[in-house]
Each structure stands twice: as structure tokens, then as C-alpha cells.
Amino acid sequence: MVHKCEIRVRYSDTDQMKRLHHGAYVDYLEVARIEMLRDTGFSYAQLEAQGYAFPVIGLNIDYQGAASFDELVILETRIQCTSPVRIRFNYELFVKEHRIANASVELACINLETARPTRIPKDFLAQLLAISS
């Protein structure tokens, strides 16, 4: 399943090259991830309230184009369970029909009390597997 999410480029996210600053992409990837979870019936806020955290352990962005102020960035996200304790999000970013970047972000599932890796909660995992098949 591909999840689609649109984010409009904020003025504060531009830099003096008159483009979306390369660092702001990371926040956009995070927004797309959280919207994807929401659409699967889970909220990141609830998962945190249940004692789980999902810190980012890996980030990769391959920039191929650019986005300007006020343009809509379209983020297409695919999810992948890479291990019982890790989830990977693969992204394609577009402005209109032009791809501006590929990206991937890997998260670990952490028990907030012990601060150690823990298995992804079963119901959440089942939902992830359902949407990634």
C-alpha cells in the first residue's frame, strides 16, 4: 500500500537559495509517517502514551530536485518491517509530477521505561503487515 500525504512549503522552511532547505525534508518525512499511522488507526501520541517510543535510527535522503515556497510536496510512503523491533519507511517525494527526492527512515521500537529495544506491539504489527502486503 502506498500512503499519500501533501505538505505545503512554509516560508520559514525556505533558505537563501530560494528553495525548501534540505534539512526541512526530515520534518516532512516525520509528518508523513505520523499521518500514515493515523490513517491505519494508530496515533503516534497513543503509542507513546502506552509506553512505546520509536526513535529514528537511520535516515537516508537522495535529493533529485527542489521545492519552492508555497508549493505542495507530495510524499508517497511505503512501510516495511525489517525485523521484529524495527520498521522502515520508504518515501518518494514529488512536486507536481516531478520527483524531487527518494528517502528512507528506519525506526526502532523502544520500551520507554527500560529505554531498550522491544518487539513492536502485536496489534500494531498486524496492522502494519496488513497495509504493507
Next chain:
Amino acid sequence: MVHKCEIRVRYSDTDQMKRLHHGAYVDYLEVARIEMLRDTGFSYAQLEAQGYAFPVIGLNIDYQGAASFDELVILETRIQCTSPVRIRFNYELFVKEHRIANASVELACINLETARPTRIPKDFLAQLLAISS
């Protein structure tokens, strides 16, 4: 007493007007505040560890000029105890000899457990009064 602090404008803090984005000033004011506390022998991190928080309750910025990428912004900070539970920081911001902004930020002293206003810790207040006289 005036406290002086220099912050170099980051590329990520510029916008497409090729200037330090007006929102980034707020983070610079915060850095200057924390450096001022450090120089008086208190660290904001320690105060938080002791159960105090100092949320911002008021912010005012009067922009008079601009700063560009890689320029040094000089922040001159003066402190003012406006009540037993509030502190106010008054700022002048310069690039070289040109003033680019006046600003003020008011903080409340909060007990982190009760989440309610509480008196500024005595030793911290004594130190604040010493440096503001």
C-alpha cells in the same frame, strides 16, 4: 549588568529574502538567556532537574534591521525581576554596530510537579538581583 552573547547566523536560519528569518530570532533570544544564566553560575538544565520550569509567557520583538547568513548577531541582555514569580529579559540585537532589533521575553517560574506558578528559588533570585543592580 549587560550580558553579551554572539550567535552566528546559520544557513538553515535564512529564508528566501536572504535574511535571518524573523522566527529564528526567538531561538537566538533563548540561547542568549541560557548563556546568561550559565555565566551567573546557574544552568537551565540544573534548574529543570531541581523541579523548576520557566515557560515563556510573553514575547515582543521590534525588528529594525536585518542579519545575513554567516554574520554574527550580538545579543545584549538585561534582566529584570518583575514579580516574585516572573523574570523579564530585555534585549538589544546588533550586527556590528547596527541595531537590528529590540526584544523582551517574560518567563514564569513554575513548579514542575504541580504545574503551577511558584516563587523563584531564593539563591537563584539573589543571584539575579545581584547582577541586575
Next chain:
Amino acid sequence: MVHKCEIRVRYSDTDQMKRLHHGAYVDYLEVARIEMLRDTGFSYAQLEAQGYAFPVIGLNIDYQGAASFDELVILETRIQCTSPVRIRFNYELFVKEHRIANASVELACINLETARPTRIPKDFLAQLLAISS
């Protein structure tokens, strides 16, 4: 006329007090401003393309509450022409029915070539006056 705009609190906009960082409000005010202009038929991007810039010259925020990750911040914006070369936006910010801040932002109209204040473009001013009455 009141313009309403909703912005969801991003994870990257929280701080270790587990709240929307006070500096991020400034970017939210900017987003609300740009959405308000869009709804009146003007885009900030077009105005810049026509040779105008609207730098912020004054900012004031009175924080009265807080917003948490994933909450929707509702921004109610009212516009005010304070002079032929200045526009002021007055804001009330809410989470659900709780007001979390009042704010105002004043912009100057600048000719991008001369970098000097200039009269707000007539058609834009007419539209501003129409919606502010």
C-alpha cells in the same frame, strides 16, 4: 472578517517540556497569514514575484496556555491596515475551545528593487479593506 486556519503540532515542534515550543508559534502565525491571503485571492508568492516583500517589523505573543504534539491549533486571524505601508494581523490561538495565546504581527510593504517602504498595491489594499470591514 475572521479567517480560521488549523495547524497540527508536529513532533519536531515540541520541546522537552512536552509542549509546542514557544518559538514555533511564530511559524504558525506566518502559515495562517499566508493561508488568509490565499483565501482572499492573493498569494504571497505572487506578490513577491510582482516586486513586493512584506518583512515582519513587529511581533507580539501573549502565551496563555499550551499545545501538545498532534493537537490541532486553531488560529483566528483579523487584519488591520495601520498605515498606507503597513498591515497588522491580530491572532487568537486555540486548542479545542481553550485559548492558548493572543498575538499580533505587523508587516511593512517593501519595494524589492529599492528595498524601501512602498504603498501597499491598490488592488491588494482594496481586497484587504473589504475583508477587514
Next chain:
Amino acid sequence: MVHKCEIRVRYSDTDQMKRLHHGAYVDYLEVARIEMLRDTGFSYAQLEAQGYAFPVIGLNIDYQGAASFDELVILETRIQCTSPVRIRFNYELFVKEHRIANASVELACINLETARPTRIPKDFLAQLLAISS
């Protein structure tokens, strides 16, 4: 040659996990890059003034630890010329003696007029090769 740079974690760069937000690392990498160039006698601002831009085309971060508010992040940077039109920066990030991340950032050299890749300016390249040997 290894270039060392220290950046203190700002309050605004923390998130509600009480750590430096993973997206803020990207801005820290940029600061370290610009400080490294400065120490080699070039300023990024001057290079832009001479008609060159160095947009980021690739970004990779492998997070291994975490940094907290007010801690000093130490960035060790090594430079690598991967082609006549590309430079790569390889980073190790530490808090005290603990490595918190490895990262790499690849830049393309662009002619600002044509917006097309161009050879890295000779004197700048000579300096880069001198420090990377």
C-alpha cells in the same frame, strides 16, 4: 585532516523524547561544514558571492546514541572529493567520548547563473585536496 567543531544543543532543538531531535542533526552537519570551510580560508558566503552554490544532493545519518539539552555535540569532519563536481563530507558525532552518530553529506558544485553542475573552483579544490590528504 579531521576538523573538529562543537555545537551546544539548543532548547528549541529538543523534542518531547527530551533529546536532540533527529532532524536538527542536519543543521548541525551544515554548521560544521561551514566552519570547516572557514578554517580552510574559504567562506561559504564568499563562494556564493562568486556565483557558486553547493546544494546537498545526498544525506545519510546512522544514529547510535542521543544528545540532551545543553550538552556539547562534537562533530569530527573529513572531506572527500568524489568527482570534479562533487564533495563529500564524512562525519562522526560525539557527546563527550560517546559516539552518537555517523553521517555523510554529498554536495554538488553548481553555477548559480546556469543552475547547472560546474567544476569546483580550482583554488578551492586545491585547498580541499591539501586538507584531505
